[in-house]
Amino acid sequence: MEELQVYLLTYFAAFVGVVPPGLVNMSVAKACLEKGRRNGVLMAFGASLVVLFQALVAILISKYIFSNPYVKDMFLQTGIVILILMFIYFLLSANKKKTQQNLKKRAGTKSFFTGILVSALNIFPIPYFVLIGTLLSNNFDVKFTLYNDIIFALSAALGTLTTLYLYIVFIMKIDGKTEVFKKYSNYFMAVLMLILIIITWVRLSKT
Numbered sequence: 001m002e003e004l005q006v007y008l009l010t011y012f013a014a015f016v017g018v019v020p021p022g023l024v025n026m027s028v029a030k031a032c033l034e035k036g037r038r039n040g041v042l043m044a045f046g047a048s049l050v051v052l053f054q055a056l057v058a059i060l061i062s063k064y065i066f067s068n069p070y071v072k073d074m075f076l077q078t079g080i081v082i083l084i085l086m087f088i089y090f091l092l093s094a095n096k097k098k099t100q101q102n103l104k105k106r107a108g109t110k111s112f113f114t115g116i117l118v119s120a121l122n123i124f125p126i127p128y129f130v131l132i133g134t135l136l137s138n139n140f141d142v143k144f145t146l147y148n149d150i151i152f153a154l155s156a157a158l159g160t161l162t163t164l165y166l167y168i169v170f171i172m173k174i175d176g177k178t179e180v181f182k183k184y185s186n187y188f189m190a191v192l193m194l195i196l197i198i199i200t201w202v203r204l205s206k207t
Helices: 002-018 023-035 037-066 069-095 109-121 125-139 146-173 179-205
Strands: none
Touching (some): 023 037, 023 146
């Protein structure tokens, strides 16, 4: 029963956590539009695989992070640096002319590894799942044995994959009406990175 509780609560938390527009889901949506559904799915699988490991790391270090403010600050500082780099990347990509339109359908396994890279750059799932793990432990009296740790990580990955797949389904259903999104998606991503930089900076300044 405890295992089912861990699975359902973690799955739901991961599902909800990926719903707001963010680095990973918007990158998957962009891949669908530019390279087709198959590449979007491969990217989603790659991203979810990383989330599995991020969730596993998060549950193993949850108590340690909350009892050590220095470690928490290091996570936030690293996040700011990564977000600034991503902001610059998307801003430059938005201003770059697209000259290779015919390469749309040919990404193959490259999309899978792109999903891994994008998800690895997004460190926010770690503190998010640290919080979820702590809430499960404190509020639901869940004992995190090795078995429950694995269930927690798998649930997080499956919840993430479900939401990303729903993004893909939605994007493909409105395909043909998304020229504006295609044109301005990099600008949107750059603005998103800037907002996340500001939020992270504010959180860091309060610690």
